[in-house]
Amino acid sequence: MTYQEVTSVSWFGRIKNSVVGVLVGIVLILAMIILLFWNEGRAVTTARSLEEGAGIVVSVSAGQIDPANEDALVHVTGMVTTNDMPSDPDFGIMVNALQLLRQVEMYQWVEESRSETTKNLGGSEDTVTTYTYSRRWSEQEHESSEFRHPDGRENPPMELRRGYFPVEDASIGEFQLSSTVIAMIDNQEPLRLGRENAEAIQDVVGRSHRVHIIDGNIYLGDDPHNPQVGDYRISYKIVPIGAASVIGQQAGAGIVNYQTNAGDRLLLVTHGIASASDMFADAAQSNAMLTWILRAVAVFMLVIGFAMIMGPLGVIADIVPILGSIVRFGSGIVAIIFGIMTGTLTIAVAWFWYRPLTSLIVIAVGFGISWLLTQRAKKNASQASASIA
Incomplete structure (x- = not known):
């Protein structure tokens, strides 16, 4: 089902809106300059901290805690053990693992909109907005009361949400693992339930929903082959019990963040047996990747900021639509140049500072x-x- 709405904005109204855009563009540029400067400092601090840590880390045996290494940066590897079992009380699911993660989708109405704008001689602008409604599975709750055309498309409240259920206690040898360390072990894999679980889950859920097990996942609704608005699909992932490697400060029988002289706090965790050198190399690679991602995002947003500042030029020229297109193309090129120049100059200044x-x-x-x-x-x-x- 689709609906269309047409809105018009006069030339003077568009000029007014573009002036507001100039202010937003200025704020955006300042924010991206600050982000770029901060990112370079963060990258340097992290790189120096990793270099510092790699030079002082001590690989220790998990079978015995040596008091001589108290407060030192240690590297521990071994099998993770636990006497606990993570469980989801909403469905009575209990597994032998380190973490149990629940993903929830609800079948619901979803609104999508698409706009097409036409510029008219004299500078005014007509916008045709098409609203499309469809029913589908979504992890996000779509508030039907906020739809442009909500009649006949009411979604019930999404009562079930994603959940995270870790073990409370785990250890590698004699070293106790905190909840932070447990959460950083991230080798997730799907958990497939059997049809024999349906009756037990039905007893926990009650008769408000009919329980089915489809492809190893829970389905709440009358007919899995004919879903209705308000039905649920629940799937699970687990982090299985296995080997892990941890680098951090030895604090009694625990491992916590290590404060480096460079300024960062180190706590590295990976699943499996990994050497300290490999863990630091992976952390350095991740740091470099994050640095470049933030640089790219900031430069892109700088280009948008400069384009917004020059937006009024195109709107003014839109009194003749073809002229506005030419001006907008030229200002777009200028915005790209200014954005790249500002970004690289900020990075250069930050490099010189740090x-x-x-x-x-x-x-x-x-x-x-x-x-x-x-x-x-x-x-x-x-x-x-x-x-x-």
Whole structure:
């Protein structure tokens, strides 16, 4: 089912909106500059902390706690053991694992909208918005009261949500693992329930919903092949009991965050048996990846910010639509240039602030390469002139 609505904005109204966009663009640019500067500092602090940690970490046996390593950065590996079993009380599910994770979907009405805008001679603008409604499974609750056309598309409240159920106590040898460490062991795998679980789950749920087991997952509703609004699908994942490796500060019988001189707090956890060097290498790679992702996002948002600042130019020129398109294309190119320049300049300044020696070396190398290229170009030009003569 689809509905269409047409809204119009005058040329003066669009100019007013674009001026508001300028203010938003300025705030966005300032925020992205701050983000880029912070990101470089975060990356440097993390890199230095990892380098510091890699140089002082001590690999210890999990079978015995040595008081001499108290407060030291230690590396422990071994099988994780626990006497606890995570359970989901809402469905009476209990498993032999470290973590039990519940995912919930509800069959419900979902609203989607799509807008197409047409610019008119004189600068006004018409927008056709198409609202489409369909029923489907979704983990997110869609409030039907907020739909543009809610009549006949009422969703019941989503009473069941995703859940996280870890064990309360676990250890590697003599070392006790905190809830933080347990949560960082992330080798998740699906949990498939058997049809024999349906009756027990039905007893826990009660008669408000009919329970089915479909493809190893729980279905709450009358007919899994003909879902109705308000039906649920529940699936589970577990983190199985197995080996794990932990790097952190030895604190009694526990392992906690280690405060480095560089400024970071180190606590590295991975499933399986991993050497300290591999764990630090993986952490360094993750740090570099996060740094580049934040750089890319910030530069992209800078481009958007500059485009918003120059937005009024295109709106003013839209009094003749084709002229507005030309101006908007040109301002878009300028926004890309300004965004990249601002981003790279901010990164350069941050590098000089946080890593002055490295920055000077990079600048020196850059000038050196430029000088060599210039000299080579002059030499080629001289040889070309001599050949002509």
